[in-house]
Amino acid sequence: MAALWKAYQRLMARHPWKVQIITAGTLVGAGDVISQQLVERRGFAGHNSQRTLKMMTVGFCFVGGFAPCFLGCFLAVVGTLNGLSMEENWSKIKRDYQDTLITNYYIWPAVQVANFYFIPLNYRLAVVQCVAIVFNAYLSWKTNQL
Template identity: 70%
Template structure:
């Protein structure tokens, strides 16, 4: 197992974009699991695995650091993969976009300011990833609330 892990590490070190995509997918998946288990309290029997896989795929294929564009596209892509009609999807985007954007601006700027001013360099990535799990939990809940 250790050899497999080292081999994956070497491949990802040569392809930082792949590492970033895998990390984003893992964080989006973790956020969805937390949303389903802690926020929605579905329990293990009620856990919707296809939803988690969709969130991971969206994170893997799509997530970037461009909040206004990302959030609108994210809500649209999530609605599409959940089978919403164009009209229902547009309604959901109009309903959820501003709230998600304002929440984004309430969370990320303070986190990043505190991160760069107070957190030592070697711990900054861990801080962002921990907050990202909470953020992805929120996004999963917001996007999958019908």
């Protein structure tokens, strides 16, 4: 495990932008797998691989950076990828945005305060990405509910 961590650190030092994008996409995909398997209890036979690929695409293309407006855009992008009409998508955003934003504010400020005060600089991204797996599972579940 230590060798894997060191390899990750070397790659981060050489290609930080690329590694962050790949990490974000992979973790958004992992969050969807966790959502489908542990939260929704679909089982592997019922797993929607296309949904996981869509979520990973959002992670690769959009999640690489995180900002407060991210959540509204994330809901809109996933709704569009799920084939919702503009009216359905807008209705879903109005229904889900506040809960999603509140959940975001319950999790991320505390994580970031702890991260900046207690975690050495070179481990901060890893801490955020580990918490992101849980948050991504929540986002996958929330955005894929009709």
